[in-house]
Amino acid sequence: MKRGEKSSDTWIYDQVFGAILEQRLRPETKLTESELCDVFGVSRTIIRKVLLRLSLDRVVELRPNRGAIIAAPEPKEVREIFDARRLLEDGIVTEAARKCRQVDTDALESMSRQEHKCIDAQDISGAIRLSGDFHLKLAEIAGNRPLHELLRQLVAQTSLAIARYVPAGQGMCDDDDHDRLISAIASGDVELSRRIMREHLSACERRLMLETPETHSDLRLVFADVVAAQ
């Protein structure tokens, strides 16, 4: 079973990955192998390959003998992801600002327009995905394949973080950081580009409710003081 030119497992991987990016699959959702087999009409061999790849991207958690679930990053992990992104994307935006050509600017602007359209249409899922694609496009412009690949992993994990820590229906990027970023990059202003990127990522991070306690809290901790007072 092939769709287009890709192998079936890559196609299925993209479908599941996309569903996670667009939050149609939310954190902690169980991914039963046989169900995925039915959905995509392939054997468990293929599904297990897809799940392994997703787990190595850390968007799926593979629990031995207990199946796969969509990953649910803890607040601490999310902060580390943003720290890592600030580091990587500082380098990426620096290089992008140096190398950016007219075609690149056009591509970025096109992506930003699409993103605005999604936001206007309340299409949160689409907006989140396009926002990630925008950052990956910068990595592509910067022209470093390993960095691009590493950022791809971090962007995916960021989408999970957004899915988990932003109230459903609320957007992440109602401002126009991306447009300001495009201007700075197109003009080749490295320092300005870096500052915008740094502040953009920090603004995204602040919008997440990382201080909110976990839904499945430790009962001993929850009632610690009550029990102590008793």
Next chain:
Amino acid sequence: MKRGEKSSDTWIYDQVFGAILEQRLRPETKLTESELCDVFGVSRTIIRKVLLRLSLDRVVELRPNRGAIIAAPEPKEVREIFDARRLLEDGIVTEAARKCRQVDTDALESMSRQEHKCIDAQDISGAIRLSGDFHLKLAEIAGNRPLHELLRQLVAQTSLAIARYVPAGQGMCDDDDHDRLISAIASGDVELSRRIMREHLSACERRLMLETPETHSDLRLVFADVVAAQ
């Protein structure tokens, strides 16, 4: 089949990965599934899982219908890997210099001593592996899991680059950059640490013979001028 606590596929993955790091498996070596099955006494299911993981780490190249070979990064890719490492490890060493405790310094010094021992004993393989472990230890000290994981991939690819572009039997790090790095980090001198790291990585890169033409060159390019003059 379990060795210690790990699952058999993780154990086999480590064995193959280690063999690549230590250059017992050189670039372009064919990894036939049935041979690996015999060697490790498991079915192809397990071997294929291991090969998939290795290919996602980009240390193995999985060619559709044509099997797996040890990856052989091109000079351009190697330069990109070093560029990526300079970026990541700049952030890592900065954080490591801030957070480094006595136990960490002790661990680093112990690793460096081991490395010197390997070099003295002409154990190039061991030295390459320990050198990578040293850099990964810094990432661990820096305390950012995603970054640590990303660097792990880059370190593995660096080992491949060394395997390919350093003449057999010649060491990479006969100087004591690592020791100077430990001193700088232990003293908490961020700027000095960063400079040493940056120069250390660049020195490693320069030691590679990236300007050497490929063994399997493009015949059209090789004879381009001859044909044109004819």
Next chain:
DNA sequence: TGAATTATAATTGTATACAATCTGAATAAC
């Protein structure tokens, strides 16, 4: 009734069987 235990069903882990594809040598054509 309620906790513990057992039995049963569902799910995952691994090996194997079979199909598809590739490789290379032998044969055929020029």
Next chain:
DNA sequence: GTTATTCAGATTGTATACAATTATAATTCA
């Protein structure tokens, strides 16, 4: 003699069968 072609063997891709483990329901015993 060189280039095509065909065919056999080897290798990879996928599906399925069976074993091991976990989850759930039923049952037993206090």
